[in-house]
Amino acid sequence: MLDPRTPLLSVADLEAWYGESHILHGVTFDVFPGEVVTLLGRNGAGKTTTLKSVMGIVGRRNGSIRFEGAETINLPSNAIARAGVAFCPEERGIFASLNVEENLLLPPQVKPGGLKLEQIFELFPNLRERLGSSQGTKLSGGEQQMLAIGRILRTGARLLLLDEPTEGLAPVIIQQIGKTIRALKEKGFTILLVEQNFRFASTVADRYYVMEHGRVVHRFANSELDANLEKLHEYLGV
Amino acid sequence: MFEIFGIPSQALFGQLLIGLINGSFYALLSLGLAVIFGMLNIINFTHGAQYMLGAFCAYFVLTYAGLNYWFALVIAPIVVGATGVVIERVFLQWLYKLDHLYGLLLTFGLALVIEGVFRNYFGSSGLPYRVPDALQGGQNLGFMFLPNYRAWVVAFSLVVCLATWYLIERTRLGAYLRAATENPTLVRAFGINVPRMITLTYGFGVGLAALAGVMAAPIYNVSPQMGADLIIIVFAVVVIGGMGSIMGAIVTGFGLGVIEGLTKVFFPEASNTVIFVIMAIVLLIRPAGLFGRGT
Numbered sequence A: 001m002l003d004p005r006t007p008l009l010s011v012a013d014l015e016a017w018y019g020e021s022h023i024l025h026g027v028t029f030d031v032f033p034g035e036v037v038t039l040l041g042r043n044g045a046g047k048t049t050t051l052k053s054v055m056g057i058v059g060r061r062n063g064s065i066r067f068e069g070a071e072t073i074n075l076p077s078n079a080i081a082r083a084g085v086a087f088c089p090e091e092r093g094i095f096a097s098l099n100v101e102e103n104l105l106l107p108p109q110v111k112p113g114g115l116k117l118e119q120i121f122e123l124f125p126n127l128r129e130r131l132g133s134s135q136g137t138k139l140s141g142g143e144q145q146m147l148a149i150g151r152i153l154r155t156g157a158r159l160l161l162l163d164e165p166t167e168g169l170a171p172v173i174i175q176q177i178g179k180t181i182r183a184l185k186e187k188g189f190t191i192l193l194v195e196q197n198f199r200f201a202s203t204v205a206d207r208y209y210v211m212e213h214g215r216v217v218h219r220f221a222n223s224e225l226d227a228n229l230e231k232l233h234e235y236l237g238v
Numbered sequence B: 001m002f003e004i005f006g007i008p009s010q011a012l013f014g015q016l017l018i019g020l021i022n023g024s025f026y027a028l029l030s031l032g033l034a035v036i037f038g039m040l041n042i043i044n045f046t047h048g049a050q051y052m053l054g055a056f057c058a059y060f061v062l063t064y065a066g067l068n069y070w071f072a073l074v075i076a077p078i079v080v081g082a083t084g085v086v087i088e089r090v091f092l093q094w095l096y097k098l099d100h101l102y103g104l105l106l107t108f109g110l111a112l113v114i115e116g117v118f119r120n121y122f123g124s125s126g127l128p129y130r131v132p133d134a135l136q137g138g139q140n141l142g143f144m145f146l147p148n149y150r151a152w153v154v155a156f157s158l159v160v161c162l163a164t165w166y167l168i169e170r171t172r173l174g175a176y177l178r179a180a181t182e183n184p185t186l187v188r189a190f191g192i193n194v195p196r197m198i199t200l201t202y203g204f205g206v207g208l209a210a211l212a213g214v215m216a217a218p219i220y221n222v223s224p225q226m227g228a229d230l231i232i233i234v235f236a237v238v239v240i241g242g243m244g245s246i247m248g249a250i251v252t253g254f255g256l257g258v259i260e261g262l263t264k265v266f267f268p269e270a271s272n273t274v275i276f277v278i279m280a281i282v283l284l285i286r287p288a289g290l291f292g293r294g295t
């Protein structure tokens, strides 16, 4: 077991580029084992790019990204995944040429200790019913989101990167996803969450980092939320 | 002996068999092209040369190592597939982000080089390759004579095609392939070594071409331009079936072979062009091909 005061993920001075455009300008933050940390920020602030950098799927990146103490900045994404990081993309990434079951079983096991299929169905009962469905992309938006989260729970990854899992979903589904994230935290997963929906984030997060123009401009813990509300409204423009 | 539509049964079924034989090669080759195109996004114009290499490989292992047809069926796909792996690592991997045209030109150039080298050393008359002993002779079915070797080619091609279909459409490995065709970045972010999978896919597609080459050796002789002659028709087959569809490649390959054979019976003048006429019609009505997805 890692010392709880040693970060599971430690990002320092991260810079990232898409081609010529310089997107991240020195992002620094930590995620400790068992935490749910949320990145907040307006559209285009660089939240998705930060997650993709951690996962190793941004063209060019600089700085330091340490996972379980080991530097990953120069590793290809398949090696980062094998180290125990799993990614649920903003656009969900359900495969149209795979049926629901194939989508669910696609990510290979990278470490021991992932959830059993039965445990995933306990979290997302809808998935069990839709297992026989032909095409993964024929599911409703909410079911696709459950599938996108469910499939990375089997892999044994310790760190889950969730990019706006509530985007465009109905309130009851958002509630179910909130419940799931709390259950996953209880099972010992560490979660780095990106959210625009600040009210949703406040039901699951331990700490927050606020991003703007490719930098972290503010950080606070959930207990300091009330004191930070005004500032937050300013940053998020809500 | 009896007649159908005024055609002697012997002629009709004879052409039908030739159609099935040709269709076997169309199917095997267009299947390899479809697999390669799906994963690499490259139209592999070297495919005909690689088919020819398979036939030559069978000839070499027989002549220089004394290993017969059955060994060649195993050795040629592995050896020629391995040259495919080298080609992918050295050349093709740099082209994926570019327009299709670059991959097409490169593989076309490679085909010219390979075929040129072989023509230089072996001339263009062709080298004989014997039908394996176990498959000599044939069966008299009453309405026609069925050579054993040809029956074997049709049956074995069908088995290889369906096994490939099963591998891609029904197994875990196939799910990786299909997913990586859609979104290679995400599949890689799940921990799968996608670049290596792409390399092996090319090797596999090339191996299929070589396998077809071995099967063709006892029927058509072994000659440097055997692939160049065939590949033009195979590309028409691929256009008709739709690039990238596995079952489409198989069905279209066998189907067009049969149509071509029947045309030879009923309207011989058109037998060399019928596939291209069908291609033109399909392009007008369904540009994505009969089984093609997308726009």
Ligand SMILES: Nc1ncnc2c1ncn2[C@@H]1O[C@H](COP(=O)(O)OP(=O)(O)O)[C@@H](O)[C@H]1O
Binding pocket: A018, A021, A023, A041, A042, A043, A044, A045, A046, A047, A048, A049, A050
């Ligand atoms: N593939 C890309 N190519 C070029 N620029 C991009 C790409 N993806 C995102 N960007 C730009 O990077 C910036 C940050 O985007 P992103 O990380 O997606 O923001 P967020 O997730 O916070 O909304 C935006 O200005 C966006 O336009």
Ligand SMILES: [Mg+2]
Binding pocket: A047, A048, A049, A090
């Ligand atoms: Mg985003």
